[in-house]
Structures are given as C-alpha cells and as structure tokens.
Amino acid sequence: MRLPWPRIVKWLVLGFLGLVAVAYLVFAAGLKWYSSGIAAGLAGQNGAMPQSAVVYESRQPHTVRLLNHGLSSLYARLDAIRNARRSIELEFFIYDLDFSARWITSELIARADQGVKVRLLVDFSGPVFQLQPEYAQLLAGHGIEVRYYNTTPTYRIVSINHRNHRKLLVADDEVAIVGGRNIADSYFGVSPTYNFLDADVRVQGEIVRGMRETFDLYWNSREASPPDRSAPQDFLALQPGEAERRAQIEAVRREEFAREVAGPCRHTVYVTDFPGISEANRRVYRTIAGLLDGARAEVVGESPYFVLKEDGAELIRSVTRRGVHLQVLTNSLQSTDAFYTVATLWRGLGTVADTGLTLRAFQALRKGTVEGLATRVVDSERWGIHSKRAVIDGRELLIGTYNIDPRSANLSSEMIFVCRDGPEIAAAARADILARMHEAPAVAGQDGTNRAGLTDGADLPSRLRMLLVMPLADLFNFLL
Numbered sequence: 001m002r003l004p005w006p007r008i009v010k011w012l013v014l015g016f017l018g019l020v021a022v023a024y025l026v027f028a029a030g031l032k033w034y035s036s037g038i039a040a041g042l043a044g045q046n047g048a049m050p051q052s053a054v055v056y057e058s059r060q061p062h063t064v065r066l067l068n069h070g071l072s073s074l075y076a077r078l079d080a081i082r083n084a085r086r087s088i089e090l091e092f093f094i095y096d097l098d099f100s101a102r103w104i105t106s107e108l109i110a111r112a113d114q115g116v117k118v119r120l121l122v123d124f125s126g127p128v129f130q131l132q133p134e135y136a137q138l139l140a141g142h143g144i145e146v147r148y149y150n151t152t153p154t155y156r157i158v159s160i161n162h163r164n165h166r167k168l169l170v171a172d173d174e175v176a177i178v179g180g181r182n183i184a185d186s187y188f189g190v191s192p193t194y195n196f197l198d199a200d201v202r203v204q205g206e207i208v209r210g211m212r213e214t215f216d217l218y219w220n221s222r223e224a225s226p227p228d229r230s231a232p233q234d235f236l237a238l239q240p241g242e243a244e245r246r247a248q249i250e251a252v253r254r255e256e257f258a259r260e261v262a263g264p265c266r267h268t269v270y271v272t273d274f275p276g277i278s279e280a281n282r283r284v285y286r287t288i289a290g291l292l293d294g295a296r297a298e299v300v301g302e303s304p305y306f307v308l309k310e311d312g313a314e315l316i317r318s319v320t321r322r323g324v325h326l327q328v329l330t331n332s333l334q335s336t337d338a339f340y341t342v343a344t345l346w347r348g349l350g351t352v353a354d355t356g357l358t359l360r361a362f363q364a365l366r367k368g369t370v371e372g373l374a375t376r377v378v379d380s381e382r383w384g385i386h387s388k389r390a391v392i393d394g395r396e397l398l399i400g401t402y403n404i405d406p407r408s409a410n411l412s413s414e415m416i417f418v419c420r421d422g423p424e425i426a427a428a429a430r431a432d433i434l435a436r437m438h439e440a441p442a443v444a445g446q447d448g449t450n451r452a453g454l455t456d457g458a459d460l461p462s463r464l465r466m467l468l469v470m471p472l473a474d475l476f477n478f479l480l
Contacts, residue, residue: 054214054283056270062205064425065262068432070189072260073181074100075253076202077169081107084116084171089215091121091168093401094128094182097135100190101183102236103246105139109236112142121219123164124148133227135235147224161479162277164223165401165412167200168215176208177201178270178417179399180387187386190249190378194337196386197362197436199302199429201399201417207268214272214415221275265422272415284402284414291392291418292319299326300433301390303404305341306330306359307480308348312404313355320356328390328404329437332361333466334457335384341405341480342454343466343473349449358445360437363457391430396420399429405480 067073081088081104088111095101112118120139122131136146149164169177179200181187189195203211218224274281292299292315299319306328308316320326333342345352352359365383389399400416402408419425441453455463473480 054217054272054274055287056207056210056213058205058207058268059266060206062203062207062265062268062419063262064204064265064268064419064422065202066260066425066428066432067177067179067200067202068260068429069256070181070187070195070198071249071253072256073177073179073198073200074104074188074190074249075257076177076200077104078107078253079257080169080171080175080177080202081111083175084111086172087117087119087170088172089119089121089168089170089212089219090183091164091166091215091218092182093123093125093163093165093167094184095120095122095131096182096184097130097235098185098191099239099242099245100185100188101130102238102242104183106236108144109139109142112139112144118144119215119219120144120146121164121215121224122146122148124151125163126154126160132233133230134233136227137230137232138234138236141232145226147219147226149218150223151225159277161407161411162223163412164218164275165408166218166272166415167401168211168415170208170212170215173209173212174204176203176211178203178211178401178415180389180401189380190245191380192378193380194382194384195378195380196304196384197365199387199389199399199432201397201419201425203268203417205265205268207270210270214270217272218275218413223275261425261428263422263424263428265419265425267419267421269418269420270415271418273413275413277411279410281413282409284400284416285409287416287418288398288402289315291396291398295319295324295326295392296322297324297393299324299390299392300430300437301327301398302329302385302387302433302436304331304336304384304386304388305338305403305405305480306352307341307344307405307477308351308355309406309409309477312409313351316355316357325358326356327358327360327437329360329362329385329433329440330404331385332363332443332453332457333455333462334363335361335382337384338480339462339466340469340473343470344477344480346451346454346466347470347474349444349451349454352444353446353449356446359443360440361443361453362436362440385436389429389433391426391433394430395423395426397422397426397429406477407480411479 152159180198185191271287273283362385397419402414443450443453
C-alpha cells in the first residue's frame with residue numbers, strides 16, 4: 001500500500017505549528033499569572049515600596065566623565081578599585097573569567113586583603129553565567145562576599161526569564177560607574193574576535209550614595225542568595241602573554257582616559273527598577289517615556305537590539321508627531337551578537353518606518369567610527385553596538401542598561417542615569433553617537449524600508465540562522 005506522504009507531511013507540519021501556538025498561549029498566560037503573584041507577594045511582605053527607594057534626584061553639581069571607549073572604561077574601573085578605602089560594590093549581568101575579568105578580580109582581592117569591604121552581585125542567567133560557586137569560594141577566602149541573583153531552576157520557564165540586567169560599580173559612596181558594559185573582554189575592546197562599541201559614565205557627587213542604596217536593595221532582596229558551599233578553585237593565574245598585555249594596556253589607558261570628555265552636571269537623576277518580575281516594578285521604561293515626552297527638536301540614541309511592541313511604537317509616534325527628529329542606531333546582522341533580534345526587526349521594519357523614526361544599522365568599524373586606542377592592543381575581526389544611551393535636544397544625556405526590546409521593558413531589572421543639565425557632556429555624547437552612525441545605512445525612515453541594509457555584509461551561515469529562526473522569533477518576540 002502506497003503511503004500518502006504529502007498528506008502525512010501536511011499534518012505533521014500543522015501539528016507542529018499547533019504545538020507551538022499552544023506553547024505560546026500557555027507561556028504567555030503563565031507569565032501574566034506569575035507576574036501578578038509576585039506583585040501580590042511583594043505587597044504582602046513589604047507593603048508598597050516608596051518611590052524614593054528607586055528614584056534619586058539631585059541639583060547639586062556632579063562631575064561626569066564619559067567612557068565612550070573600552071580601554072578608558074577598563075581604566076576607570078581599575079582606578080576606582082585601586083583607590084577605594086572603605087567599600088566596593090559591583091553588580092553585573094555578566095561576570096566572565098577571561099583576561100579582563102581576571103585582572104579586575106585580582107585588583108578586588110588586593111583591596112579586600114587591605115581591609116576594604118567588597119561585595120559582588122552577579123546574575124545567575126544560565127547562558128552567560130561563569131562565576132561558579134568554586135570561584136566564588138576562592139573570593140570568599142579573601143573576604144569578598146558574592147551573591148547570585150535569581151537562581152530559580154531552569155524548568156520554571158516563567159521565573160527563569162526574569163534577570164538582573166543592571167551594571168554598577170560603586171567605590172566609597174563617592175565614585176560610581178554606570179552604563180552598558182559587563183565584565184568581559186568584549187566590553188573593553190580587547191577580544192581578538194568580537195568587541196562592542198559601548199558607553200558608560202563615571203559619576204562623582206551625592207547621587208552616588210543613592211546608587212549604592214539601590215545595590216543594597218538588590219543585595220538584600222529575596223532574589224539574591226549566596227553560592228553553594230564548594231571547594232575553592234583558582235581561576236586567576238596569568239595565561240601566557242597576559243602580563244605583556246597588561247603592560248601594553250597600562251601604557252595607553254591613561255592616555256585613553258584623558259581623552260574622554262568630563263564636565264559638570266547640574267541636575268542628575270538616577271532610576272532603577274525594583275527587584276522581581278512584576279510589571280509594577282518597571283520604573284525605567286516610564287522614566288524614559290517621560291523624558292521623551294519632553295523632547296522638542298531632536299533625539300539621537302543607540303540600542304544593540306530593536307524590537308518594538310505596539311506600546312513602544314505608539315510612544316515613538318507621539319514623539320515624531322510633534323516634529324521631533326528621532327534617530328536610533330542599532331545592529332545589523334553583520335554586527336550583532338543576537339541574530340534572532342534582527343530576524344524580528346527584519347519582519348517589523350514597516351512598523352518602524354510608520355512611526356516616523358529613522359533607524360540606522362551599524363555594520364562594521366570604518367573610518368569615522370573609531371574605538372580609540374583599543375585598536376592598538378587588538379585587531380578585532382568584528383565590532384557591534386552595545387551601548388544604551390540617548391541625547392535629547394542636545395542637552396540631556398540618558399545612559400544605562402535599558403535596551404529597546406520587550407525583555408528590558410517587561411522582564412529584566414534595569415537602571416538609568418540622566419544628566420539633565422550638562423550641555424558639554426551631552427554634546428560630546430551626541431557627537432560620539434553620530435560618529436558611530438557614520439556610514440550606517442538607514443533601514444527604516446521617511447523613505448520607507450531598506451531590508452538589505454540589515455543583512456549586507458553578513459555571512460551565509462548568519463543569514464540562514466536568521467531565516468530559520470524567523471517564525472519562532474516573531475512568535476516569541478515578547479522574550480527578546
């Protein structure tokens with residue numbers, strides 16, 4: 001008997017699609033239920049948290065230094081650690097075990113051995129987590145406290161998607177570094193394979209104490225827990241050639257740091273989300289929306305990922321309808337570390353164009369887009385955008401950890417620092433963003449869409465991965 005293979009294949013495909021649809025509906029319903037449960041739990045345990053716990057504002061002068069380049073940002077961290085006298089707090093989504101991480105960790109141990117209190121909070125996200133308990137135990141031997149954020153088991157597919165995406169270093173309640181960089185070679189421009197064009201700021205002033213208080217909020221939250229007890233394992237031994245690399249970087253990092261623009265900021269704001277997945281905990285998105293509502297002429301910004309849902313699209317429309325020129329730089333398939341977000345963007349470019357936004361896609365490091373002196377240290381094959389910042393009307397700088405995607409809006413804990421009155425700082429940041437936009441093609445704007453601009457320069461495997469993942473990425477875009 002001849003089997004009806006076309007009919008069998010048809011029903012198998014339909015069955016698979018049906019299972020995907022059911023999984024989507026179950027997951028979405030579970031996410032909504034879990035979010036409501038966490039919100040109720042927080043209210044029952046702690047009551048309503050005051051806004052002052054997550055929003056800090058100061059009109060006292062602060063000194064702000066831009067850290068546009070990788071080596072200057074690495075130097076700023078090493079300098080803050082080496083000069084700390086009382087305490088150091090660090091909080092990161094990614095804390096790697098590579099060259100940069102080992103160097104920073106060695107400096108932390110040196111300060112801890114001198115009596116400085118050091119606390120390190122690291123997100124426990126499975127795909128990127130590196131600082132295993134045996135390594136944390138090594139740090140504990142030097143008096144460094146380590147806690148992990150959200151160690152929920154992988155099978156809890158709803159709660160596992162809530163992550164602490166904040167990046168913060170505070171020294172002595174006097175100096176803080178906030179922005180887009182994690183602790184890994186790619187963020188400091190010293191990876192030989194793939195590096196990020198990123199951005200941080202170094203802040204000095206009274207608002208730093210508030211930043212440290214938000215660290216305590218996360219450190220003491222029920223989502224933070226100490227590592228399991230295990231035998232310590234050393235991961236800090238210098239690899240062949242690393243001593244020479246450190247010396248080479250030491251020789252140029254001060255020069256790099258000195259080139260960064262510093263100036264006064266007379267009105268600062270710092271906002272963070274609450275710990276936990278509840279939608280009520282999301283404060284950063286509302287802050288950004290409020291600041292965009294005040295834009296009058298121009299907004300330029302950067303986000304490594306660009307995935308718009310309807311509420312985000314409507315927010316952008318409300319800005320451009322007032323005649324505000326809004327430009328954003330994101331990654332192309334050639335430059336991204338997340339091909340699935342480009343797959344979703346490729347499908348949604350028409351919606352982006354309809355908002356009135358001009359979206360540009362970074363492709364490669366070219367003349368006019370210079371990553372400072374890092375190019376003297378390493379000849380990287382690829383560069384991608386990772387900074388999360390914007391400049392409004394040439395006067396206000398927004399910089400932090402928030403990506404333009406549903407994950408930052410709905411699932412992850414984020415933070416943002418705003419310099420509202422620092423025209424010198426804002427002008428320098430704006431110039432740097434525009435330099436990175438140089439030669440980046442517009443992929444959505446008044447002239448319609450340019451999907452080729454998203455994929456030009458990408459290799460064949462990347463294109464195939466994007467095409468294969470496109471149906472699922474589009475279906476599950478609330479997780480991207």
